[in-house]
Amino acid sequence: MIEIKNVSLWYDKFQALYDVTTTIKKNQTVVTCGPSGCGKSSLLRCINGLERFQQGEIIVDGKSVQDPKTNISELRADIGMVFQHFELYPHMTALRNLTLAPTLVRKKSKEEAEAAALKLLERVGIREQADKYPGEMSGGQQQRVAIGRALATEPKVMLFDEPTSALDPEMIKEVLDVMIHLAKEGMTMIVVTHEMGFAREVANEIIFMDEGRIIERGTDESFFKNPKSERTKDFLSKILI
Amino acid sequence: MDWGVISRNIYFLLGGLGLTFQLAIISIAGGLLLGIIVGLARTSSIRWINYPATVYVNFFRSLPLILVIFWFYFLMPFIMGRPLGDFLSAIIAFIVFESSYFAEIVRAGIGSIRKEQVFAGYSTGLNYYKTMRHVVIPQALRNMVPSLVTQCVIIFQDTSLAYVIGLKEFLRRTALVDAAQFRSIELYSFAAVVYLVFCFAGSLASRRLEKRGRQMGR
Numbered sequence: 049m050i051e052i053k054n055v056s057l058w059y060d061k062f063q064a065l066y067d068v069t070t071t072i073k074k075n076q077t078v079v080t081c082g083p084s085g086c087g088k089s090s091l092l093r094c095i096n097g098l099e100r101f102q103q104g105e106i107i108v109d110g111k112s113v114q115d116p117k118t119n120i121s122e123l124r125a126d127i128g129m130v131f132q133h134f135e136l137y138p139h140m141t142a143l144r145n146l147t148l149a150p151t152l153v154r155k156k157s158k159e160e161a162e163a164a165a166l167k168l169l170e171r172v173g174i175r176e177q178a179d180k181y182p183g184e185m186s187g188g189q190q191q192r193v194a195i196g197r198a199l200a201t202e203p204k205v206m207l208f209d210e211p212t213s214a215l216d217p218e219m220i221k222e223v224l225d226v227m228i229h230l231a232k233e234g235m236t237m238i239v240v241t242h243e244m245g246f247a248r249e250v251a252n253e254i255i256f257m258d259e260g261r262i263i264e265r266g267t268d269e270s271f272f273k274n275p276k277s278e279r280t281k282d283f284l285s286k287i288l289i
Numbered sequence: 290m291d292w293g294v295i296s297r298n299i300y301f302l303l304g305g306l307g308l309t310f311q312l313a314i315i316s317i318a319g320g321l322l323l324g325i326i327v328g329l330a331r332t333s334s335i336r337w338i339n340y341p342a343t344v345y346v347n348f349f350r351s352l353p354l355i356l357v358i359f360w361f362y363f364l365m366p367f368i369m370g371r372p373l374g375d376f377l378s379a380i381i382a383f384i385v386f387e388s389s390y391f392a393e394i395v396r397a398g399i400g401s402i403r404k405e406q407v408f409a410g411y412s413t414g415l416n417y418y419k420t421m422r423h424v425v426i427p428q429a430l431r432n433m434v435p436s437l438v439t440q441c442v443i444i445f446q447d448t449s450l451a452y453v454i455g456l457k458e459f460l461r462r463t464a465l466v467d468a469a470q471f472r473s474i475e476l477y478s479f480a481a482v483v484y485l486v487f488c489f490a491g492s493l494a495s496r497r498l499e500k501r502g503r504q505m506g507r
Contacts, residue, residue, distance in 0.1 A: 152415060
């Protein structure tokens with residue numbers, strides 16, 4: 049589903065990604081973790097073309113992300129993204145947040161888009177908030193609306209960029225529950241997170257990154273029980289108290 | 290004191306006020322439209338879009354308005370091959386001049402919207418135009434309202450400078466009546482009150498809009 053081949057990324061002179069190569073298969077949930085600044089968020093943004101990398105190639109659903117012949121807007125509609133700080137549109141209701149892209153990109157009618165959006169809000173458990181503005185909702189509710197918005201274009205892949213790290217502790221679970229549900233339904237997902245409980249429950253594989261490189265990749269059992277590299281051991285010992 | 294001079298010439302004076310409003314409204318509409326385009330160009334990361342816009346803005350913001358009005362008055366016939374008349378050349382001068390100020394307001398407004406909002410729009414498949422149109426500009430506009438209204442008030446006052454090319458707007462007509470009837474204090478006091486009323490109403494509207502924008506924001 050996603051093929052990442054020898055991707056290197058520079059911000060001016062600083063190199064953020066070094067020759068990253070990996071594959072994510074269909075229906076898999078892959079958790080990516082690593083210390084801050086290790087390049088995990090940059091890698092996510094490369095996958096949907098929000099960041100331009102200078103070397104390598106990324107292929108999503110058979111289409112090369114940086115190929116000028118690829119219609120990047122259409123490809124992005126096939127790739128849902130959830131942000132750390134939600135990034136809902138503050139001037140629109142929850143419902144409008146969900147219907148904007150379906151009407152503008154997928155060319156659905158307003159009625160069709162609204163019916164689908166209400167179903168999605170039901171799925172993430174906040175249908176009653178449909179007419180509220182983001183500013184009137186809690187962080188957990190906002191992030192669930194944001195997941196709904198990402199799902200509204202019926203994407204084939206979902207990218208999560210630290211979806212729970214800006215949330216108060218009591219709201220983390222409601223967001224993780226939605227994500228666990230999604231993973232169990234067979235959505236292809238890449239999740240940047242330090243929620244190792246989530247990783248244990250649904251991740252097929254875990255990628256550990258440090259200083260712009262993939263250090264280790266393994267199924268959850270091998271990854272947690274006998275990590276191969278010292279750096280992974282060191283990192284795990286810090287986050288698994 | 291003879292305040293009767295005002296009522297005796299009221300139609301002549303109000304006619305001038307009408308022209309002042311025409312000038313102001315057309316300049317605001319045209320200046321804002323051009324200003325949005327130039328302002329967006331200023332936020333572009335593509336150099337050949339960004340550079341000309343930056344030169345344009347800095348150039349016109351460095352010149353006194355009166356010079357620009359004169360300049361277009363003498364320049365336009367040279368470019369067009371025929372005189373455009375004082376009203377049209379004043380309009381062009383105002384639109385070009387004020388758009389450089391509007392452009393800076395637009396640029397600051399767009400700069401006030403976080404880059405992640407643009408990413409959010411892009412990530413759902415919206416292209417640049419749709420993201421700007423539906424996500425960035427509506428939010429930016431709300432932040433810009435106070436500065437935009439202030440600029441409109443300034444333009445309303447600036448129109449009086451059109452007298453230098455002989456345009457008979459409100460202040461020019463006040464001066465003409467004065468020249469014939471020597472009632473300077475009465476006439477200019479009246480003119481001051483008229484400008485004050487409209488500009489103060491503008492400031493009030495701005496403050497109210499600002500308050501409403503804040504309530505809607507969060």
